[in-house]
Amino acid sequence: MMWEPKFEAMDRAQLAQLQLERLQSTLTRVARNVPYYRKTFAAQGIDPDDFRSLADLARLPFTTKAVLREAYPYGFFAVPLREVVRLHASSGTTGKATVVGYTATDLKKWGALTARILTMGGVTREDVVQIAFSFGLFTGGFGFHQGAETLGAAVVPASSGNTRRQVAIMQDFKTSVLVCTPSYALYLAQTMEDLGVNANALSLRRGLFGAEGWTEAARAQIEDRLKLTATDNYGLSEVMGPGVAGECLQRNGLHLNEDHFLAEIVDPATGEPVADGELGELVITTLAKEAFPLVRFRTGDLTRFLPGPCPCGRTFRRMERVRGRVDDMLIIRGVNVFPAQIESVLLELEGATPHWRVVLEREKGLDKATVELEVAESFVFDRIADQQRFLQNARKRLASELGVSFEIRMTEPGSLACDDGKPCRVLDRRGEG
């Protein structure tokens, strides 16, 4: 099922044409109405009227969170405030929040985009949708609320918190769809178990989770404990909120709503596009927003494009679930390495556990990288030869996937836990002595 098959299953050549037209009109509008773009376009000799091909995108300047912050609160709005009917704000975990605005048309489009995400996740108008995202400046609550109403489902704007009450609502209202963060879903599962509520007795069948990173292991747990099918969805306030990308029921990557958002993946260090399918930073240009359009916004989120068509029939490209933040990037002997990349190689090794860290040192002016890895207790190396093979294989895999050689050190289970119980993945000693 698709909410807007006309767009979601659009022929790729037609989509490219639509993107180009929308991009041209966005560029014209921002050049006229947003001082930052007017100035940077002028300085770089960019004339929106000359913009003829999507391939020219790489000539346009990036927009960073820092630039948005400087324009606090309304400096990036492309319409007068009287045309704005809603304000939200990014969480502002680092520094000042960014205020984002929506015109009435923006809100309508946003509703359609979140209706797409809900439909992708298997929601229909027959459903009772409990939204346990907070309703406030955060975009999650209102964003999904409008989508679920657009879809014609019965919406329960439960908002976040008061978990016992959420459970009672699920029981009494016969909630069939849960929308919240994956961590809150797990917390709800725990609360239900503590209260002796049997998930099988509830009406839950689908869960749409997003707004933070999670893993396949978390998905398996949520599905098992809440008895629903869980899909991932992605978005960010600067660009819109939820509604940017979501998994269909194939659950093999998140379809980007490409008629509204032009996505690129760039090397976070150089800003150059990475080769197709390589991991890098997601950069988004909005194509149809009125109040808060953005050109080449650096999301800071790491992902890659996935190849091939999706059996669901959508033609929109898929991105892999977000692996982490660019801020986590390490530069080892000049090569960009993300802790998430190391982890994904390690987790494919039989006997490895998710408990590991990388230690960086400097020897004779050169970076030395060592991965310390806890090995499962059940995975006993009877023979030195097996141990050698494991280490050799791990080294080879890391070197070929990351382009850097690592030493591997196996450690006892439990030896890498940090004080606060959270993993600390990187110990960088290169600045010491």
Ligand code: DLL
């Ligand atoms: O989290 C919007 C949203 C609400 C998305 C509800 C999905 C569902 P912000 O508060 O601005 O907006 O946070 C955006 O959260 O840059 C990512 O780092 C992270 N994030 C969002 N969705 C995912 C996801 C909303 N599915 C920031 N996986 C983004 C991993 C995610 N990280």
